[in-house]
Amino acid sequence: MGFNLPVDRLSQQQTPYYYYNMELLNATLDAVRTEANEYGFKVHYAIKANANDRVLGAIKNAGFGADCVSGNEVKKALETGFNSDSVVFAGVGKADWEINLGLENDIACFNVESIPELEIINELAEKKGKIAKVALRINPNVNANTHHYITTGLEENKFGINQWDLENVIEVLAQLKNVELEGIHFHIGSQITDLLSFKDLCLRVNELQKWFISHHIFPKVVNVGGGLGIDYEQPDENAIPDFKSFFRVFDEFLELKPGQELHFELGRSMVGQCGTLISRVLYIKNGVNTKFAIIDAGMSDLIRPALYQAYHKIENLSSTQATEKYDVVGPICESSDCFGKAVDLPKTDRGDIIAIRSTGAYGEIMANRYNLRELPSAYYSDEI
């Protein structure tokens, strides 16, 4: 189900562009919904992974909530038609206008990351005569064993409230009249493929729940964030992540209290495999020991390889000749503008169509106009 279009159809569009396999997206959303419903878990989609209108529309129609990390994401969620009572808002640096926007729209929850933020939300809510629902984002000090740029649950990270601060936080909370504690929130990182990290998270949450209960605080919601990884090496073999095993870990190890809801914020795992960056070879250039395939997509279209040394599978859809090794690079004036080194591709020529796979998450949304390039466009499997 990964790739379902002949190259002659793909090559009719102006490259570079993102191609979305809508059948795969819908099948993935079905799988998430089915497996989460099995246990009554609620999933908010992390908009920051991909806010393309068609992708987001499909996710809204499938009945998921929205997890936002900026005021504009909150706006986008509401414009797309997500109900305000299924919109949650996280982030270490919420500006006053962003908090006000959330308050005016009565969003479900602010995930709060510090005492000063809690005080500002209280002050702004008081001005509007509202009670803001908040969850405390707690830093669980669990190692997600992923790239250090996308590890977020360690004490040295900027995210969340550290445990030694919790005593202070609940004292402050007791004083604030315009915030109401709704839940506790965690997010340990992204592209996590070892489910043991999630088991560790569950065990930490259980300990923290005991602490809260011993302080006579009973959070209604436990939100364990997102972070489930996808298989970048084998996008066709593992087109849909193993949501069954993922949710089972939480069912097995997280001790929910009676009446408590368990929430998730999945991003990458819901959209990662449905997107492919389609590009065309401009030139083949011979270096000293290396052959470069210079393509018309660059780090402005897909920044993950340059930013995180991320691996994406690269395929030449036009050629069936014997393979050779190429460094696949973009046209941008930076040596980091490289999608893969010593990549095995069938003998590649100018004009060949190159597919960079598994780019549905943190691809199009992170595109920028460096070198004054145009933003990449998007096409959909049910349109071309």
Ligand SMILES: *Cc1c(COP(=O)(O)O)cnc(C)c1O
């Ligand atoms: C980015 C983010 C997510 C989603 O992470 P994925 O790895 O894409 O699933 C969830 N919650 C918060 C708070 C985030 O910042």
